[in-house]
Amino acid sequence: MVAVRPFRSGDEIPLVAAWNRSMPADPTTSRWFGDRVLLDPNFDPEGLRVAVDGDDVVGCAYAVRRLIPPAPGTGLEPDAGWIPFFFVVPEHRGGGLGRRLVGEAVAFLEGLGRTTVDFSSYTPNYVLPGVDAELYPGAHRLLGELGFRTLHSPVAMDRTLVGYQAPPEVYGLLREREREGYVFRSPTMGELPELIRLAADAFNPDWGEAIRQHRDPERVVIAKKDHIEGFALYAAYRGTPERFGPFGVAPSRRGTGLGKILLHLTMTRMRAEGLHSSWFLWTGEDSPAGHLYTKAGYEVTRQFHVMRRSA
Secondary structure (H helix, E strand, C coil), rough: CEEEEEEECCHHHHHHHHHHHCCCCCCHHHHHHHHHHHCCCCCCHHHEEEECCCCCCEEEEEEEECCCCCCCCCCCCEEEEEEEEEEEEECCCCCCHHHHHHHHHHHHHHCCCEEEEEECCCCCCCCCCCCCCCCCCCHHHHHHHHCCEECCCEEEEEEEECCCCHHHHHHHHHHHHHHHHCCECCCCCHHHHHHHHHHHHHHHHHHHHHCCCCCCCCHEEEECCCCCEEEEEECCCCCCCEEEEEEECCCHHHHCHHHHHHHHHHHHHHHCCCCCCEEEEEEEECHHHHHHHHHHCCCEECCEEEEECCC
16 A cells, blocks of 8 residues: 655655656756755755655655745745656556645645645756656646646757867957957956846846856856846756856847857857767747757757646
């Protein structure tokens, strides 16, 4: 008889083992699970619903809400909750266990007054931006049956850096902007507060925090004239050097080529480190950024569906 209960100390190792059997395309490690789930300041063991068959962990669903703000100047989003992941090991599928786990995760959040539950765009510690319907069709179908509806469908993109060279037109564009007074370089310590504010205010508080915690200015490039007007970085998430981003240009300066310059200068630095690829998890395929990536040689590798259930 399978029981579902809150997380207990000692579950962490069998949970990771069950995760890796259930989601072989997205394996994790005990260190990541500890850092991003158990040590998340918003973690509540009641929200991590664990399915056990005797002594074996056979599935789980994780529900989380904010207990502390994600960044300075932001709120707790009191109406919002998230399910960053759920899974059932293969031999226990088809009997309603996934429905039971997700149902308990939703009930946990709704019992705390949350009127929206998102899968799975919880920042900063999401696993994937949303459900991958191609790799996990059963999970996608289950969420739909439980009342989750797609909000948007971002894509992940990759580009090899083997043999990469910035196109000549990038350097021509760079010289044009430099003649206008722009500089493109790593930020100084004194420039970091301005850079963090731009990333947090014009884009996402999570981006500001990613820059605050980055600690490696050589892996950050800014575009600056009188003020910082754009930025690009890599190795900001999970200590993965080949993961590109965050990346953005101030709204008033878009269409000036700053994004193209920053993207290629950053890829040049990545290649100089000997990195073999550049990748990221989340962009709009038909957005201006998506078109810029495509022109720079990036290809879509996965599509995700960010889904929401409203009470």
